[in-house]
Amino acid sequence: MASSSSSRRRLLCGPEDPSVLYLQRQHVSNNIWAGVETEDVRYRRYEGIIWDVLAVIDEMGFGGILRCGQPKDIDHHLITALIERWKPETHTFHFSVGEATVTLEDVEVLRGLKVDGDALTSYIPTKDVNYWIQLSLDYLGFIPDTVELKQMVWKQTSLSNQLRIELSDEHDQYIYVQRARVYCLLLLGGLMIPNASGNKIPFFYLQFCMDVERYSSYS
Numbered sequence: 001m002a003s004s005s006s007s008r009r010r011l012l013c014g015p016e017d018p019s020v021l022y023l024q025r026q027h028v029s030n031n032i033w034a035g036v037e038t039e040d041v042r043y044r045r046y047e048g049i050i051w052d053v054l055a056v057i058d059e060m061g062f063g064g065i066l067r068c069g070q071p072k073d074i075d076h077h078l079i080t081a082l083i084e085r086w087k088p089e090t091h092t093f094h095f096s097v098g099e100a101t102v103t104l105e106d107v108e109v110l111r112g113l114k115v116d117g118d119a120l121t122s123y124i125p126t127k128d129v130n131y132w133i134q135l136s137l138d139y140l141g142f143i144p145d146t147v148e149l150k151q152m153v154w155k156q157t158s159l160s161n162q163l164r165i166e167l168s169d170e171h172d173q174y175i176y177v178q179r180a181r182v183y184c185l186l187l188l189g190g191l192m193i194p195n196a197s198g199n200k201i202p203f204f205y206l207q208f209c210m211d212v213e214r215y216s217s218y219s
Contacts, residue, residue: 061216064112
């Protein structure tokens with residue numbers, strides 16, 4: 001009798017119309033009903049920035065999202081619960097009281113990011129290796145390795161390694177600007193719009209942060 005009751009409860013836990021939420025069987029929320037434990041989602045963060053670099057990041061319009069990643073009390077259980085209720089088919093959270101979603105206005109308020117202005121596109125001006133070597137050296141202060149040049153991407157570890165180089169108040173301003181670009185690339189390609197690998201940031205992002213003042217005008 002108990003087994004029959006449990007079976008009926010599991011049948012009722014899914015969507016009423018499976019033609020809409022067609023990914024439900026692969027959704028993480030199925031683990032709850034199957035009794036499978038899932039690990040809490042860990043929040044990514046970047047920290048340890050000196051004031052001169054932070055001022056440039058603010059000018060580039062990424063100060064808000066950077067501060068969101070600073071050390072703070074994070075409720076990983078809450079984040080995990082929200083992910084379990086997110087439906088990619090409808091781009092909404094499914095709560096017992098109804099559906100809800102994040103709007104562009106929410107992003108602008110919470111992250112401090114612009115939701116209007118020129119859009120970023122994936123256009124790559126050239127695949128010439130020498131062009132990207134010089135561009136990376138001039139605007140980031142280092143040269144990508146051979147594998148990165150071949151794939152036209154930076155590894156997050158390569159960019160993160162640049163952050164381990166200590167800076168002081170005696171450096172020229174362009175050094176702080178280079179460091180700020182590295183942070184913005186990590187925030188954009190590693191935190192906001194990560195690719196499937198989770199460790200590769202496309203070269204084409206650099207063309208948008210070459211001009212510090214214009215960078216904040218993009219959506």
